[in-house]
Amino acid sequence: METLLLWLFYISSFYAFIPGIISRLFGYRVFRKGNGVPDFALTFDDGPDPQYTPRLLDLLKKYDAKATFFVVGSHAESNPELIRRIHAEGHLIGIHNYVHRSNWVMRPGTVQKQIQRTNDIIYNLTGERSTYYRPPWGIVNLFDFSKRRQVKIVLWSAMFGDWREKLGTDRLAEKMLARLNPGEVMLLHDCGTTPGADPEAPEHMLAALERTLIEAQKRGLKSIRIDDMIKAAEALPMKRLPLRKRVVVRLWLLWESCFHFLFRLQTVTPEHPWLHYRLREYQGEPVPLDGKITLTKGDPVIELHIDNRQLFELGVQSRSAAQLAIRMIRRMEAEMPHLARIISSDEELASAKALYGVSMINRGPEKFGFTIRDLPDGIFARLTKFYLSILLSIIHPAGGARLKVRSDALVPKMILMPVSQLLQAHGRSCPETKRAQRSGTGSELDDSLAETELPGVHAH
Structure with a gap:
């Protein structure tokens, strides 16, 4: 029994833990930050959500900010009008699996099907395929690296815990303003239905985001899409x-x-x-x-x-x-x-x-x-x-x-x-x-x- 557990530990480490460490520490085959880029990037996971995503889009339009939405395929399928609006208003749509499940617990073929199914939904609604992928919780496995030719893995440089309601608007805004710098890739959530998240947490996110966008305008900083940041970084x-x-x-x-x-x-x-x-x-x-x-x-x-x-x-x-x-x-x-x-x-x-x-x-x-x-x-x-x-x-x-x-x-x-x-x-x-x-x-x-x-x- 102990030998079996030891082998399972070795396999899981090789499959997920070590690739995760490599990607986070060294940025191997992932994009995390636009070093040298004068703008920053707002990214939103887990949506679209019929309650919060429309308000978020109104807020982004008010401050002329562009963002990247890493959508859950099943949520996109249930809210097609929101996907069309995100696309029509000039934001980038990325993939966040069809269901919000960790890549650690899925076989490579299953992960591939999750990505492809979500991509098909996006294509059917917008006429464009997505080439940007953020695995749930940022957890990659060994075979995620092999999919680089199909999708670009995008992680983040700043995460704030905005899925927790107890963080509150003031503390969340303080954390966001502290990381409001050129090149930052900010991770936020426009949906509170993911396991482990608080349903009302996006309410605080929206209030804190508005404060951040106001300060960004004062500093002359602009929120851009991930694809634009990657192009700027590569140049x-x-x-x-x-x-x-x-x-x-x-x-x-x-x-x-x-x-x-x-x-x-x-x-x-x-x-x-x-x-x-x-x-x-x-x-x-x-x-x-x-x-x-x-x-x-x-x-x-x-x-x-x-x-x-x-x-x-x-x-x-x-x-x-x-x-x-x-x-x-x-x-x-x-x-x-x-x-x-x-x-x-x-x-x-x-x-x-x-x-x-x-x-x-x-x-x-x-x-x-x-x-x-x-x-x-x-x-x-x-x-x-x-x-x-x-x-x-x-x-x-x-x-x-x-x-x-x-x-x-x-x-x-x-x-x-x-x-x-x-x-x-x-x-x-x-x-x-x-x-x-x-x-x-x-x-x-x-x-x-x-x-x-x-x-x-x-x-x-």
Whole structure:
């Protein structure tokens, strides 16, 4: 009996669990997010529903938003007028099986029949076949990958639990607004009859969605269909790279995502990510920042990291090194005031001594007040140079040729700036200064701060 159970475990893992992990972690043969696409995508599962789908369509029309509906075939069959309306109003219709049943518990042939039957219903009602498929609960099996030539599997990058009524409108709207970013594929539900869902939950979804669409208009973000997002993503620079470079870039960006998660990096402007930061202790040799301030081991620093995806896209879109430098300078000019505002409003960040970073692109930072220092020779410096040289060969417009021509100049450097200098440059005060000014002791504190070593920045 134990042997049988063990074999069943192995078979189920090979059939469904491992393919599910591969698709979710690595995006193998599925579409989850429109990286680099300036718009976002609203997707709705489990409908159509005669109570909620008409109201949803009215809402989308009101805000000129396009969406993708992954319909359950039996629901589509029962509500043909809604399928026709979805199609007539310019939305995309995808497949969500004929019945809402997990692919884990169905044989490959059964899954194929579910897809084909739903596709036939869509075709008979609209005159067009669907080539986009979302398996129920996003659960794929081994044979779903083989159907790629027939349908494109679409998952999501943001899920909110909107099938639970207890989440409520306010909390749901808060979660949706937090993920309202370019490239996001949002998963929502316009039907509450699926097992495990609350029948009235779509009521809260509609209210939260309207708040999200209002905010999207304010930010200049637009909801587009999944097929349009996929086309836009395929036209991005990554697709034009040779296979070897694409592999390197994907591994690099995967590592960046892990790094952000492990070290809990914060983003200066989440809606347009460029600079990320974290507070940490400096571990290097003493470094003089100016005539009065010296950075020593154990001092708190704000470590800066440039967003690698944005850096990659700027690099491959730039025609020359000069154009890349200009674009980076403009992005930094836009970010520095926001960074100063964040630091000035946070006592813990304002306690840091310096901004700190490590980079091979170290000629532009002086413009913003950073000082450049050699990275102490050692294994860290050598590994950093090796790592950054590979990446620079991909990012830099001149590619690998740049490494051959100026390999002597490609040396990682530390870039540093006292935090006090950043705040002063952008007319910001430390939290302590603000409190003192409100209590009428600002002048005394200003005098004491003038003699105090304040924090600085590190950029990567």
